Amino acid sequence: MTAQGSQDEADAAVSFDPLRPLLTRVAYRMLGSVADAEDVVQDAFLRWLGTDRSVVREPAAFLRRTVTRLCLDQLKSARSRRETYIGPWLPDPLVEEEEEDDVTLPLMLALERLSPLERAAFLLHDVFGVGFDEVAKTIDRDPGATRQLAARARAHVRDARPRYKLEKQRGLEIANAFFEASRSGDMAALGAMLAADVGMWADGGGKRPAAAIPILGKALVMKVHRSVAVLLRKYGSTLVHTGLINGLPGFVTREADGELQTTALEIEDGKVASIYVMRNPDKLKHMH
Incomplete structure (x- = not known):
């Protein structure tokens, strides 16, 4: 040069x-x-x-x-x-990010169901505070159409926005307790934390073992954790960090294969409603 x-x-x-x-x-x-x-x-x-x-x-x-x-x-x-894509797709995990705009992992998954233009209109206006005239220029649509795109997006993602803000320290306490119960095999303690309609999504991307479909319902989630706990007692799982993962309480572990893993917990009314596990090594490279 x-x-x-x-x-x-x-x-x-x-x-x-x-x-x-x-x-x-x-x-x-x-x-x-x-x-x-x-x-x-x-x-x-x-x-x-x-x-x-x-x-x-x-x-x-x-x-x-x-x-x-x-x-x-x-x-x-x-x-x-x-x-x-092989199995459930989850966004790359961001640990301890400042979530001032409240874009949590469930909301990011809801954004995936939008058209690209709906997603752009919603994010730019509702999250980043850009005026509709500027958003319209950005996506090459007139302001009226841009408002409609944002309104449709808002309606689709409404259920993914938290109904109330969980106090961070309480969330991290639940995440720590979840780690201890799931790794020690204390199924009674684990079961007490789970909502009846809890769901579990694990993204292995075909690179590491992970459930190929979402695990839905407390009985099935408990069954999976019973099986996993047997392996973890034998091979081990080391806690690396507890903190916010895409705005949700969770933890980072190093598993028996030497790879990192993140677990994020969506908590509603004091119970774990959703469990998001990232195992795809390609999506964890930025954390090393």
């Missing part, structure tokens, strides 16, 4: 780097993948580098628009990949 090229890249980075965390949050919430989000943001930087930045009045809006459009392109290919 020439000296002029190096200086131009440095100048571009001065205005881009302060926005990188926000742009990455937008991309991750659109795509559910840390690696894909980072790739999109880097692509946006390269486009910023090739832009006449002197005519851009609002770099944040310009770059948010660029990232969103790149994500919309990505989602077209992501949909076809998801159709052939």
Whole structure:
């Protein structure tokens, strides 16, 4: 790279780097993948580098628009990949993220059921506070259509938003108790924590053993944990960290195969209503 090229890249980075965390949050919430989000943001930087930045009045809006459009392109290919995905698909886990916008794991799964344009309209307006005129420019729709997209999205994700905010410390206490009971084989203690209609989703991506379908209902979830507890007593499971995982209380463990695993718990009325287990090593690389 020439000296002029190096200086131009440095100048571009001065205005881009302060926005990188926000742009990455937008991309991750659109795509559910840390690696894909980072790739999109880097692509946006390269486009910023090739832009006449002197005519851009609002770099944040310009770059948010660029990232969103790149994500919309990505989602077209992501949909076809998801159709052939082995077992349940879960978004990459983010540990101890500041969840100021309340985008928890269940909400991210609900976003997966939306069209890409509905997802963009909802996230930009309802989560990131972007006005509808700007959202309309970003997704190349008129403001009226954009409002309808956001309204449809809002209706679809309503049930995925928490009815009340769980006190963080209480959530972490339940997560610790869940770890102890599930690893020690104390099925009485574990059963007392579970809601009657509890569900369990495990994402192995075909790379590690995991249930190929969701496990629904307390009886089946208990059955799975009885079997797993036998293996864990024999081979071990080490607690690495307890904290928030995509806004839910949970924990990170190192399993007998040496790989990391995350377990996130959705808690309603003091009971564990949903269990989300990430075992796919490709989705855990960023945590090493």
